[in-house]
Amino acid sequence: MAIVNRIGDFAPEMAEWRRWLHRHPELGFACHRTAGFVAERLREFGVDALHEGIATSGIVAIVDGRGDGPVIGLRADMDALPMAEETGLDYASEVPGAMHACGHDGHTAMLLGAAKYLCETRNFAGKVALIFQPAEEGGGGGDEMVKEGIMERFGIGQVYGIHNAPQFPVGTFHTTPGPIMAAVDEFTIRVTGRGGHAAWPHETVDPLPAVVSMVQAVQTIVSRNHRPLDDLVISVTQLHSGTAFNVIPSVAWCGGTVRTFDPEVRAMVFRRLEEIVAGHRAAFGVEVALEIDEGYPPTVNAEGPAAFAAGVAEEIVGADNVDRQTTREMGAEDFSFMLNARPGAYLFLGQGDGPTVHHPEYDFNDEIAPVGASFFARLVERAQPAG
Template sequence: MYLKNNRIADIVPEVTEWRRWLHQHPELLFDLPQTSRFIADRLREIGVDEIYENVAETGVVAIINGMADGPAVGLRADMDALPIVEATGAEHASQTQGKMHACGHDGHSAMLLGAAKYLAETRNFAGKAVLIFQPAEEGGVGAKAMVDSGLFERLGIHEMYGMHNMPDLAVGEFGLCDGPTLAATDFFYVDIEGVGGHASQPHKCVDPVAAANAIYNGFQSIITRNTDPAKNGLISVTAIQAGEANNVVPQTASMKGTVRNLHEDTRDLIEKRMHEIVAGVEKSHGVKATLHYDRLCPVTVNHSDQVDRAAAAAIQVVGADKVDREQPARLGGEDFSYMLQEHPGAIIFIGNGASAGLHHPEYDFNDEAIPFGIAYWAKIVEDRLALKE
C-alpha cells in the first residue's frame, strides 16, 4: 500500500513535533499570529514555490508546482483552537490558559505541512498543489473570508479537498459520504423584557421567565410537528438566563442556542417558525421579545465525482476494507461548505481512534493518524494531477 512509502515514514517524526508545538500554542479565530507565522516559516523551509500570507487576516496559502503544467487542486486545513481549559495532562498540553486545540486543527495543519514537504521533494504531478491553511473555522466562518478574498479564483483552483479527524473511527480508517455530509450551523439569541416586581405580587408583574418557558416549548415543537421527519434537524437551547433572587420576578430573560440540519429548505422553515413563535409569545404574554437568528455556514455537500476520487485515494493508502463510503451524515458544522459551494470537492474523515470527543477538554489529536493523513493528501494530488505517460 501507498502508506509504506519510506519518505512519508521519514517525515512523520518531524511532523509530530510540529503538531505538538501547535498544540502547545493555541490561538482563536482570526487572531493567529504565532500559528500562521510558524506555518509560513515551515513552508519556506520546505521550499514551496509561492506563499501568500495574511489571506483573510491570518490565513496562509502555499503553491507547489509539479513537474509539468496542469490544473490546480486545493487542499485545506484549519488552524484555530477553542476557548476551552485543557484537561489532557499531556506533556505537550496548551501553554495558554483557557485555550486549547480541542478539535484537532493542530493535527490537520501538521499533516498538510507534512504533505507539503513530501510534495515539494517529489513533485510527481502535473499542475499546482494549492495548500490552504485557514483561520476561524470555529464559529468565525474563515472559509468564507478566504473565498471572498478572491485568491482561489485568481489561482484557478479546479477542485477542493478537506479532511477532518473523527473520534471513534479507528486510526488507519477513513470515512465519507456523498451529498449532505455536515450540517448547516446557525446560532440564535432571544431577548425578553417584561415588568419586574415582588414575587408575592405576580399579578402586578409581566413575567419574562414564563414567556421564556413558552418560547422554549414552542421551539421544541418545531422539530416534532413542523419539519419533515425524513429530513428534520435539531434545535438546542443551550442557555437560559433570568433573575438572581428568590423573591423577585425579573425584568428580563434571555436564551440562546444552535440550530442544525442537513437540508436548506428545513433550515428556512425552522427560522420562519422560530420568528413566528417568538412573535406569538410576545403577544400572548404581554412581553417584548426579539429573536436574532445568525446563519453561520450552510450544509456541507460533498460532490459525487470528488467523493469517488477521495475514496480511491484513501483506498490506495489503507485498503478498501478500511474506507467506509457510507459514513452517516453528521450534525456538526463545517465552514468548508463555503469552499464546496465555489468548487467541486469533498471532505473526508480520518480516524482518531477511541479518543475523547471533539470540543472536549480531554480531547487530543492522535499522532498515530499522521502518516495516514500525509499519505492521503499526497495521493489526492498525484491522482488528480497525474503525469501523462
C-alpha cells in the same frame, strides 16, 4: 496500511510540529503565531510562492509540479477552541482558556507533512495550493478566504479537506457523495417585561414564564412541524435571567442552534420561530425580539470528487478501511463555503477510541498524521499525474 514511505520517515517530525502547535493554541482569526510557524516550515520546504495575511492570518502556499496542468487545493484549519484543557499532557496548552480540542493542530501538521513531501518529489503536473485557514470554529474563516478570492486568484479547480474522527477506528476513511455535514444557524430570543419584588408578582410583567414556554414550544418544531425522515436538530443551549431570589427580573433570554440539510426545512424552522415569538408576545404581554444568525451552509461533496477521493484513500489504507457511504453528520464545517465555490470532497479520518472533539480531555492521535499526509500527497499525484 500503505502510507508513503518518505512521509513515514518524517512522522516524528510531524508529531513535533503538532505538539508545538498544541502548546500554543490561538482563537478565531488571530492565528498569527500559528501562521508564523507554518510559514517558517513552508519556506524551509521550498514552496514556490507564499501568500500570507489572507482572512487576517490565513496562508496559501503554491507548489509547482512538472509542467502545465490544473491547480488542486488542499485545506487545513488552524484555530483552537476557547476552553480549558484537562489532559495533563506534557505538551498541554500553555494559553489559559484556549485549547486544540478539535484536532486542528493535527490537521495543520498533516498538511505540512504533505507539503514537505510534495516539495521534495514534485511528481505531479500543474500546481498545488496549500490552504491554511483560520477561524473555522464559528468565525467563518473559510468563507472569508473565498470572499478574498483565493479560488480565482490561484486558479484552484478543486479542493479537498480532512477532519479527524474519534468515533471511527484508527486509519479508516469515511466520506459520501452529497451532504456530509449540516448547515448551522443560531437563534436568540430576548424577552423584556417589567421587573419588581418577588412578593408582589401581580405588579410585574414576568418574562420568565414566557421564555420557559418558548423553550418548550421550540421543541415542538422537530416533533410536530417537520417530516420525520428529514434530518433536523434544534437544541436550546442557553437560558439566562435573574440576579436574586427575591427579585423578578425585567429581562430573560434563551438561545440555541439549528442543524439542517434541506433549505426548505431551514426556512420552515425560521418561520416557526417567528410565529412562536409572535404568539408569546401576545399571550404573555411581553416584548420579544428574535435574532437569527445564519451560519455555515451544509457541507456537500461533489459526486465525482468524493468517489475519486475514496479511491485514493483505498490506496493508502485498503478498500476494507474506506466507507464510501458514511452517515452524514449533524455537525457543521466552514469548508462548506469552499465546496460551494469549487467541486471537491471532505473526508473523516478515524483516530480511534478516546474523548471526542470539543472535550477538555481530547487529544489528536499522532499515529494518523502520516496517513492523512499520505492521502493528500497521493491525491495530488493521482489527480494531476506528471507526464
